[in-house]
Amino acid sequence: METAYFAVLATIAVMGAGTLATTLRTAGPYGRHMTPAQGGTMPALPAWLLFESPQWFAFALTFWWLAPPVDGPSGVMLLIFGLWQAHYVYRGLIYPLRMRDRHKRFPLVAVVFGFLFNLLNGFANAYAVGHAAHLAGPDWLIDPRFVVGLCLAIFGWLVNFQADSILINLRGDGFSGYRIPHGGAFRYVSAANYFGEIVMWAGFALMSWTLAGLVFLLFTMANLMPRAVAHHRWYRDHFPDYPKSRRAVIPGLL
Numbered sequence: 001m002e003t004a005y006f007a008v009l010a011t012i013a014v015m016g017a018g019t020l021a022t023t024l025r026t027a028g029p030y031g032r033h034m035t036p037a038q039g040g041t042m043p044a045l046p047a048w049l050l051f052e053s054p055q056w057f058a059f060a061l062t063f064w065w066l067a068p069p070v071d072g073p074s075g076v077m078l079l080i081f082g083l084w085q086a087h088y089v090y091r092g093l094i095y096p097l098r099m100r101d102r103h104k105r106f107p108l109v110a111v112v113f114g115f116l117f118n119l120l121n122g123f124a125n126a127y128a129v130g131h132a133a134h135l136a137g138p139d140w141l142i143d144p145r146f147v148v149g150l151c152l153a154i155f156g157w158l159v160n161f162q163a164d165s166i167l168i169n170l171r172g173d174g175f176s177g178y179r180i181p182h183g184g185a186f187r188y189v190s191a192a193n194y195f196g197e198i199v200m201w202a203g204f205a206l207m208s209w210t211l212a213g214l215v216f217l218l219f220t221m222a223n224l225m226p227r228a229v230a231h232h233r234w235y236r237d238h239f240p241d242y243p244k245s246r247r248a249v250i251p252g253l254l
């Protein structure tokens with residue numbers, strides 16, 4: 001199983017390089033960056049429910065059945081398992097159901113790619129957490145990497161959740177176009193949701209201290225940073241009064 005784990009990590013790294021090349025060119029072909037040339041599409045709600053689902057079922061199946069921790073799950077492993085599942089109940093179920101614009105469509109190619117990536121990522125992170133010696137005992141709970149990582153992950157999650165909510169509320173009156181978002185981390189960056197997402201996975205990589213966590217963080221950055229820069233450029237092109245001091249995704253830097 002260890003060989004499969006490393007093969008999956010290598011595959012994710014290749015997918016990350018391909019994703020970076022694509023997002024630098026097309027900004028991620030969905031939402032405001034979707035073009036008619038992208039082929040088949042499906043409704044956005046089932047698309048999100050479908051392609052996010054492996055993050056919870058692949059993680060759970062690997063952790064409990066395919067490659068469970070040899071001496072049974074420790075308390076730390078169970079805590080990480082619970083946090084992962086809680087996040088993906090939000091991202092894979094609650095978030096899509098909160099989206100206002102139900103007639104939006106999502107490219108099939110992105111659904112297939114997302115499903116495959118999430119399947120591999122769910123497996124890799126569950127295997128890594130279940131087989132990390134440092135996560136087997138309670139000492140890890142007072143290790144600075146765990147404490148700082150957990151604080152970062154919670155902070156990132158809150159920033160991401162608030163930004164998701166601000167964007168959802170911009171269409172609360174039935175409007176289906178785009179408005180300038182204000183409040184929360186949007187005061188500093190155009191892609192406050194992506195800023196929170198990146199901080200959250202940086203925190204997760206630190207608190208779990210596994211190669212799979214690090215690879216997922218790098219993939220998330222490759223996926224979201226070029227798209228954030230494209231969002232930023234798009235806002236500046238479409239809104240003459242767009243706040244000049246805002247950056248794209250990293251406050252004060254990028």
Ligand SMILES: NC(=O)c1ccc[n+]([C@@H]2O[C@H](COP(=O)([O-])OP(=O)(O)OC[C@H]3O[C@@H](n4cnc5c(N)ncnc54)[C@H](OP(=O)(O)O)[C@@H]3O)[C@@H](O)[C@H]2O)c1
Pocket residue numbers: 030031032099101104160164167168170171177178179180181193194197219220223224
């Ligand atoms: N870990 C990862 O690799 C990863 C990957 C992708 C997404 N995510 C997370 O999933 C969530 C959604 O991602 P996304 O790529 O769909 O984000 P997005 O492009 O910012 O769009 C988010 C939602 O808000 C709407 N929206 C965006 N800007 C708006 C504006 N100015 N006015 C009105 N509505 C606006 C979008 O509508 P349209 O669809 O019509 O544009 C979409 O429904 C984020 O929290 C993100 O962090 C994580």
